Amino acid sequence: MDALFSQLFAGVSLGSVLLLVALGLALTFGQMGVINMAHGEFMMAGAYTAFVVQHVVSNAGLSLLIALPLGFLAGGLLGLLLEATLLRRMHSRPLDTLLVTFGVALVLQQLARDIFGAPNVDVRAPAWLQGAVLDTTIPKTRLFILVLAVVAVSLLALALKLTPLGRRIRATVQNRDLAEASGISTTSADRITFFLGSGLAGIAGVALSLLGSIGPTLGTNYIVDAFLVVVVGGIGQLKGAVIAAFSLGVVQATFEYSTTASLAKVLLLVAIIAFLQVRPQGLVALRTRSLA
């Protein structure tokens, strides 16, 4: 029972990392029709930010608190750069963006290898995150990541719902031409979305550095799962991504508990394919009286 419970919790915490990564993808794909394969590398950038900060600030607790906003900034700025230089010219050309960003991903991985070396590196978790929560088998780091994801996603949801910026972003996602013709600069809305989405991936990277060693290919391990979350969740909606991320995490953990890791992956993919036969539009689809 304990083993199952801790496995389930591992699933929830995997889900929370996936959520942080997938939200950015869901936002940028929904808004700009861009498939960003380099998104995982923004996560890697966040993880290496945690590593670098720990070199400068040796207190593990303090360095974690500094690394979180810096990781957000590192991921966000990389995203902004990618958007402004390349993706700007490729709106609504998903296949072209797929190839280009895959190339960018390889370049960023090599860059990381050149700077930090090929072997994985470790980031120490602070003392207050070591061990398990009370008498349970839940590691404190995983609980921390869950809380972090919930806080980050809630803040994003509130910002989208309540701020002028959020209204502009949601309007641009729904109808780009109408947004422009209503006086909204969709160019700057795009940039800000890209920055926020990539920044969340950076935070996910900092979070992952607490769970294990980090290397140049860290992003590659998560990008496919993150895309699965986007596809299952439906495009352009936070709610779908939240449900899909946690479901995928838990389902994978459950399969892993009863079978092996590889078989679990196979079963998960089969389940997703079956699901998409029934609901090709994903969990949450835009539904209104008019198309607009």
Added chain:
Amino acid sequence: MLEISDLRVGYGRTTVVHGVDVKVGTGEIVAVMGHNGAGKTTLLRAAVGLLPVETGTIRLGGEDVTRAKPHRRVRLGLAYVPQGQQSFGQLTTRENLQLVADTFGAAGTARMNEALDLFPALKSLLTRRAGLLSGGQRQQLAIARALIVGPKIMLLDEPTEGIQPSVVGEIEDAIVQLAGSGMSVLLVEQHIGFALDACARYYVLESGRVSTQGAGGAANESDVRSAMAL
């Protein structure tokens, strides 16, 4: 107010509008009529900036905006009510209006309240998602949204198409009232009635060219009808 000269515009390699001149003076209602596919909507979309211009110029209040992005033109006082009662369906009625008001600060908020006074039916629908409104309500919302811009000129694309008759009158009255207050209007219509009655001048488009133009008023209805070969 709006001066379109020798405009050629199209989609990809297909040119749809071939060298059209349209002028709208201050406080004037100008109607562009024509059949389906004559290039009316294409002309409007180019004027708003949603379609790149091949050749020709568009001047707004004397300023050349031929290459300006739509949101720049909006800030210069151009408002656009597209075909098909478009709104941001997932946003509430209030958010649809607030979105535009955000850009214009306190003046935007004031104009948002004025727009709601012009269409009081929207006041009870503020928290409803725009996608759930009826066609007529959505068109009122679209015009209200355009008004928050504080427009010097409003471009309307078939504003009464597909709308229940009881609401059509309200929308037409609003257009006339707004023009009376000094706002210019460029109205695209397939149906002659209201547009011709209300306008100072009309143009008939045929295959992307102006085939006839003249002064508005019901007196010219037979000219327009023969130009449109009805």
